[in-house]
Amino acid sequence: MNEARVIVAGASGFAGALAASLVHRHPRLELAAATARADAGTRLDRLYPRYRVPMELTELDLDRAIGADAAMVAYPHGAAAEVVARFVEAGLAVVDISADFRLHDIASYEETYGDHGAPDLLSDAVYGLTELHRDQVREARLVANPGCYPTAALLALAPLAEAGLAGDVVISAASGVSGAGRSGGDRLHFVSLDENFTPYGVDGHRHLPEIVQELERLGGSADGVTFVPHLLPLDQGLMASCFVSPQREVGAGEVRRLYRDRYDGEPFIEVVDDPPGVREVRDTNLCRVHVAVDEVTGRVIAFAAIDNLWKGAAGQAVQNLNLMLGFEETEGLW
Amino acid sequence: MNEARVIVAGASGFAGALAASLVHRHPRLELAAATARADAGTRLDRLYPRYRVPMELTELDLDRAIGADAAMVAYPHGAAAEVVARFVEAGLAVVDISADFRLHDIASYEETYGDHGAPDLLSDAVYGLTELHRDQVREARLVANPGCYPTAALLALAPLAEAGLAGDVVISAASGVSGAGRSGGDRLHFVSLDENFTPYGVDGHRHLPEIVQELERLGGSADGVTFVPHLLPLDQGLMASCFVSPQREVGAGEVRRLYRDRYDGEPFIEVVDDPPGVREVRDTNLCRVHVAVDEVTGRVIAFAAIDNLWKGAAGQAVQNLNLMLGFEETEGLW
């Protein structure tokens, strides 16, 4: 395929709107439609002036939509499954940015999110953390795009886990406000967040099962994962600070080599010599990773910084779609 | 003593300026002098308009200074020891806001900070985390005011440590920019920090030995402490997020009772039911503490939020001085 027509369903939210804008300026993708419920009739460049997508949001017309080549779905969890199923059935390449197909275990899904609208499709979905599942993504007809926290945490932890070095794991993460979405009422009012920094989700954040599922697959000790997110007073940016008791003693040099080797040649992963700031990756699909060893305790400390809307959502969705469509992985992402 | 005349040495930095302002508006303290080197001759309310202290900064005149009743020293580490020694010798009650007398072990001090200007005084200094050493502070002639990170981390961990429950400890902390001080060049330029969030001090932050020293004293397992600070894009506020593998299994209820009992009656510690945001304690001497248990891993998660300039520096300094002078502990701090 040389070019593909893409529908973005749920383009009025933060991730969906960025997805629509990335499709719009992609050299080989054409934005066939951008849909939304509440904001149908509004132009996308009125809702998000800085994305400059001169297209009116419309209500989803499934009959027309299935004429497209691919679809990206950025619905709230629970609402995506049925639409995704229709798209898959119609033969579109689908990247689901919602949480609906990330967990392979239906019981785990239902415990975390409630009823599932298309459980039969779960086994078909490929978990789209591109750097971990590239080959499967290429062959997939449905990619479940990872959550923002799992993306950063797993990229910080994967080299350790694959080497059998991830013992107990503590993930202390922090995200900019766009990660919390457009609908949040008082909690996301400027005045609630300005000059503030707050832990949340301490009782169990919905992204934890996703992290555990993938760490297990990589060989990591999954039952030992503690994950606490915090809300940062900034727009875009996410940091996962990971503390790992390795299963055997490792030195700083060995760990650094492990990370450099693992991510060698990865277009979007930069292993860096100093702890990265989230500003360094803002508005990019990059993940900057830094790893160190606490000499006294032997703990490995690994950081991953991403832009939660890019590598943590819409950017990685396009990265996956590129692979599904046989395009260059980085196309439209610089 | 009914009233006391206090000199604040080093009043041009962030902590010193707030200390001067707290003394200035304290009902029983009189600001005898506010000294500074580079900014001598400048009025404090020109340098810090919002503190509204209508006094000119002067160079330190030791002969005059020792006529005061008490001194607060907010010098850079290394520069304080000699001046502190002179004040102590002259019989003033001294609160040293610098790091010079926080570590009891001279070897540990020298490894962390370099040469010490008054090692003989080390054994006289009381570590002024008020809630842990209140009785000694009352009797002290020299109080070493704790660092901002140790204050929050220790208040988050003390009840566990005292109960013999602090096994491995991970402290992921984050501070507003005022904690980094006035002199920082490019690193503290608005443009470097705005929309950014960065880990630092991963190779070993200077506050770690202080945390370890006190945890050991409380009975905690000191060798297991990993501490990583992050820089937040806000002015005042500090959060210590602590992850502890307890030495035996504990339930959420037990832990919560432990914290409520430990801090019962403490005027400046609020044990709260939800994770606190740093905005809740801004411009106060309060520390808000929240504790939870990760049901899956059994880890205890404890948070402490403070204002790094208040409870993390100048506020706690006044709290300590109040005790040293026989005043009500909370006087001048509401």
Added chain:
Amino acid sequence: MNEARVIVAGASGFAGALAASLVHRHPRLELAAATARADAGTRLDRLYPRYRVPMELTELDLDRAIGADAAMVAYPHGAAAEVVARFVEAGLAVVDISADFRLHDIASYEETYGDHGAPDLLSDAVYGLTELHRDQVREARLVANPGCYPTAALLALAPLAEAGLAGDVVISAASGVSGAGRSGGDRLHFVSLDENFTPYGVDGHRHLPEIVQELERLGGSADGVTFVPHLLPLDQGLMASCFVSPQREVGAGEVRRLYRDRYDGEPFIEVVDDPPGVREVRDTNLCRVHVAVDEVTGRVIAFAAIDNLWKGAAGQAVQNLNLMLGFEETEGLW
């Protein structure tokens, strides 16, 4: 009266909550009740932790309420008039923080805000810009607390207007987000405002008639006022930058003297030598004023910086209530 019991109606909004907190910590006021509709049943210190008012919000019970000595009403415009009328009728001293009694001309009110619920009371209401109407405030039974923009703009312009020097007037103002209130949907989402700065209300902001009414009273040329507000990416703080073509040539020295003389002895007005930043007055009832003359064009440039929630709302409301109750004007405001 030695002490007064005060009800704050509408205490769940930003201005009302601060008013409740100022009453709560006032040495001579007692917070009799804090009312709210949507948030009734919630404790105020849960909604606004930093204000630390340990009181549950209740629905307004008029029969009980009129047993209080005074009332502050912080309702949305249009909703206040009827409640205010009931309080006045029952003999309470009333400060209305809403816009309902600010405009003396009913036609002007209706054009700006719509129907009025108690037009008969309009003539009784005193416009509570304290520094302009102190004597009337003392005698008033109903004070209409000014809007935040008018407070700053009028304090910046009053000395000129009183001297017959205010010709054409341009007011370019900017306010922190708390001035826009708690209910604002997407427009006040953190992501909409972060790193942004936007003019608004260009078609005619509701505060313009208020500014014009008072400037006319002061002798200023009212028909020449252009007022444009902007939204700042910060919480509290408001700046009015005023550009005035004086009716005769004036020098910088003359104008400065005019301002110093006019505000001499005013406890909350500081005439300063440099343009003030809004941070200098944050969390205070102060207004910092600076005046300069553009030597080339002869225009007078006057700035006034306030905290929009304090001097621009709840702080001035307490200042007015102090006068109405015969207390010291500054009581409870430092």
Added chain:
Amino acid sequence: MNEARVIVAGASGFAGALAASLVHRHPRLELAAATARADAGTRLDRLYPRYRVPMELTELDLDRAIGADAAMVAYPHGAAAEVVARFVEAGLAVVDISADFRLHDIASYEETYGDHGAPDLLSDAVYGLTELHRDQVREARLVANPGCYPTAALLALAPLAEAGLAGDVVISAASGVSGAGRSGGDRLHFVSLDENFTPYGVDGHRHLPEIVQELERLGGSADGVTFVPHLLPLDQGLMASCFVSPQREVGAGEVRRLYRDRYDGEPFIEVVDDPPGVREVRDTNLCRVHVAVDEVTGRVIAFAAIDNLWKGAAGQAVQNLNLMLGFEETEGLW
């Protein structure tokens, strides 16, 4: 010319670094060298990670430098003139981002900035506000790139001035902190600017003569210009809010048409229906303009929002260089 080799002199400052990055990713420009004094030896992507220019800063070697095809000079004012002269002499196309060649009148320059290092070149320099001087830029060998405030103010005012409608002019502008440069000491410390908003330069900002010079050329009434800038607590973004008393009565419709016609076809100017926020143009070379008429006073109110580092500095510099080299004006700027 198909491709050009460009040296960026002064690439360690904010504007120079962005210029280097824009050259680096430009399809037809090659970054020949990026020079700096204090930071020579440091890689640009270490100093500015987010620009991702993998090149080491070097000291300027004039002999090698004049082998390039073009130069952009981002020195402090006063320091640029001599280097610019050498580059022009050697036949390079030069865009000077400093202030040294913006004022045609040497007396005006000296009064504003001090001695000039190459006064003979002043008459050769073309003032590079591209939309006003496009044809001359095309033919120029030296373009004086405009200041950030003049760029926005003049784009907001030009249609009025060209139509003979700019009577008295008040410009109330606000800029993000990057506009103040990298060297600024305490004044640009995060803590000085966070939650703050401050007018400055009230005694006469250096950009005023530049605004006056160009307004005069456009036929505007130059002696009536008052200009006051303010510092915003954000990184990139600049708003010029302009208030103009037109020389004859004009209606909103007429003025809107005037602006739409004037900027029709301009690739970087967007005339919009609502007042723009600076966030809408961040990280772009766009200028969003909105114009309205105050119905009561008849004043025209015009806003222009730009990114001070892009259209206000490095972006416009590339736009000009594109024209000088015969490239498409927009090349490398989307």
